[in-house]
Amino acid sequence: MSVRFRVTWTLLSVFFVECLVFGLAMLPGALLWEFFALRTYPFVLVRIVVLSMAFVPAYGLFAFSLMVLSALSTRWLGWRTPVNVDMPIKALEWPLLCWVRYMVSVHVVRLFAGSVFRATPLWTFYLRLNGARLGRGVYVNSLAINDHNLLEFGDRVVIGDGVHLSGHTVEHGVVKTAAVRLGDHVTIGLGTVVGIGVQAGARCQVGALSLVPKFSRLKADATYVGAPVRELPPDEARPLDSHPVIG
Ligand SMILES: CC(C)(COP(=O)(O)OP(=O)(O)OC[C@H]1O[C@@H](n2cnc3c(N)ncnc32)[C@H](O)[C@@H]1OP(=O)(O)O)[C@@H](O)C(=O)NCCC(=O)NCCS
Secondary structure, eight states, rough: OHHHHHHHHHHHHHHHHHHHHHHHHHHHHHHHHHHHSSSSOHHHHHHHHHHHTTTHHHHHHHHHHHHHHHHHHHHHHHHOOOSOEEEEEOOOOOHHHHHHHHHHHHHIIIIIIHHHHTTTTHHHHHHTTTTOOOOTTOEEEOOOOOGGGEEETTTTTTEOOTTOOSSEEETTTEEOOOOEEEEOOOOEEETTTTTOOOOOOOOOOOTTOOOOOOOOOOTTTTEEEETTTOOTTTSSOOTTTTSSOOO
């Protein structure tokens, strides 16, 4: 099949699916709004205030529905990041285009629901539904997390604000993919970049504004800082229980 056909099919299918997902996601919020719009109000001003206030729950309903429907649609359609592959951008082969569709769907959710729900259990729920294998009590406070089906996090993992972590990178015009695995209780500090294929052992801490090069193996119970990361000697890194724990 020609490149033109593949690209056209990809664009059309993404457009159609996103229109459908977006439209269905609007439905609960629109119904809620319609419910308030059809009431009779003593004054026009009251009607305006009620309809204005209905915007917040209506948007919340829309954003939540978008997360669920988008994740279900990528699951049903098999839009996923292929694992351990090198995909030249120039060739525009099917695996690359499938990955593009997955990225588009994630981007739309990030845009309309991510800023509302990130760092909450609902965002963790979305990531899981969209293919990530996450343990219990995982908090992701960053919207720069991609290729969800290539992410494996243990229990109580915390991803700080502004962390870049995904299962793909682009080098010399080639998209390369590999899974990222973080053990239980791993924390990735604010603004850190985690490369593809990284594995971090349980309770490993990565400092803020650090760079974890691709395919790094980080030891359990260790603390890493810097760009690229270096391990802090155990006596330099304070043990996790060095501060009183409240609650
Ligand atoms: C890495 C980290 C856990 C280390 O904390 P700690 O064990 O208490 O260590 P200290 O703060 O005593 O620092 C030890 C040394 O590492 C250095 N260091 C600490 N964090 C660093 C970082 N992000 N980058 C570079 N160096 C760092 C300190 O300057 C210090 O060096 P020195 O001994 O030469 O003075 C902490 O500094 C950090 O970056 N936490 C990020 C938390 C975060 O972003 N969480 C996300 C959810 S909010």
